[in-house]
Amino acid sequence: MTDLKTCSTGPMIELSEVIFSWNFDTVVLNLDRLRIFPGERVFIAGPSGSGKTTLLNLIAGIITPQKGTVSVSGEILNRFTGTQRDLFRADHIGFIFQMFNLVPYLSVVENVTLSCSFSKKRRDRAISRSGSIKAEADRLLKNLGMNGTMGAGQPVTRLSVGQQQRVAAARALIGEPDIIIADEPTSALDMDHRKTFLELLFKECKRKQGTIVFVSHDTSLETMFDRTIELNAINRIDR
Numbered sequence: 015m016t017d018l019k020t021c022s023t024g025p026m027i028e029l030s031e032v033i034f035s036w037n038f039d040t041v042v043l044n045l046d047r048l049r050i051f052p053g054e055r056v057f058i059a060g061p062s063g064s065g066k067t068t069l070l071n072l073i074a075g076i077i078t079p080q081k082g083t084v085s086v087s088g089e090i091l092n093r094f095t096g097t098q099r100d101l102f103r104a105d106h107i108g109f110i111f112q113m114f115n116l117v118p119y120l121s122v123v124e125n126v127t128l129s130c131s132f133s134k135k136r137r138d139r140a141i142s143r144s145g146s147i148k149a150e151a152d153r154l155l156k157n158l159g160m161n162g163t164m165g166a167g168q169p170v171t172r173l174s175v176g177q178q179q180r181v182a183a184a185r186a187l188i189g190e191p192d193i194i195i196a197d198e199p200t201s202a203l204d205m206d207h208r209k210t211f212l213e214l215l216f217k218e219c220k221r222k223q224g225t226i227v228f229v230s231h232d233t234s235l236e237t238m239f240d241r242t243i244e245l246n247a248i249n250r251i252d253r
């Protein structure tokens with residue numbers, strides 16, 4: 015696999031002639047072409063049920079299309095085996111899930127450092143940034159506004175929704191992946207906290223000029239992004 019840094023001229027993400035259905039009779043996504051370039055911060059908008067989460071899962075190689083290709087930095091993910099896609103994702107993509115998907119039996123810091131267990135690249139980058147994986151987890155949690163009363167050794171089950179969101183963001187950011195994918199991570203927050211959270215996320219991605227693909231149905235956030243993609247406008251399915 016090529017190092018993503020060497021491929022800065024082409025699109026970071028490219029979907030071409032993609033057709034995806036969860037069950038064979040109903041097509042959820044039918045996309046001609048979708049391109050996202052390195053360092054772009056893209057807002058994906060669309061009503062509930064329009065296929066936003068499905069699209070993010072395709073980009074992350076969690077699922078593969080029935081037709082067409084999904085490329086990340088020139089690598090065609092749907093030609094990889096499932097294991098290769100898992101490794102590729104661990105190295106290059108930080109995913110903030112809609113429901114956060116924190117591991118309930120792990121502590122705050124163990125949840126954050128989890129990404130480094132699956133990727134040597136991210137482990138090495140975290141260590142070179144802060145001296146140790148734990149120190150980098152602490153730095154991210156602090157910068158993302160985790161308050162000091164909630165210790166890094168606490169179980170995540172005791173966290174508020176806002177705190178869980180910060181842990182999920184730190185887990186995605188650790189080891190500076192090339193792409194951050196975020197699926198409605200701000201939906202549980204009020205407007206002030208949504209904007210603050212996004213600013214912190216952008217700040218952390220800036221050093222590496224990471225590509226951000228952010229999904230929300232809250233269009234008031236879209237002015238913070240370089241570009242908006244209206245999913246319904248590019249999805250060629252009959253509704």
Ligand SMILES: Nc1ncnc2c1ncn2[C@@H]1O[C@H](COP(=O)(O)OP(=O)(O)O)[C@@H](O)[C@H]1O
Pocket residue numbers: 036037042060061062063064065066067068069
């Ligand atoms: N795991 C799944 N199995 C079957 N159908 C699914 C699954 N996930 C989503 N869908 C269906 O795919 C469509 C798009 O869903 P989704 O991508 O979650 O939309 P959004 O994120 O925009 O709300 C919906 O009709 C939904 O019911």
Ligand SMILES: [Mg+2]
Pocket residue numbers: 066067068112197
């Ligand atoms: Mg969704």
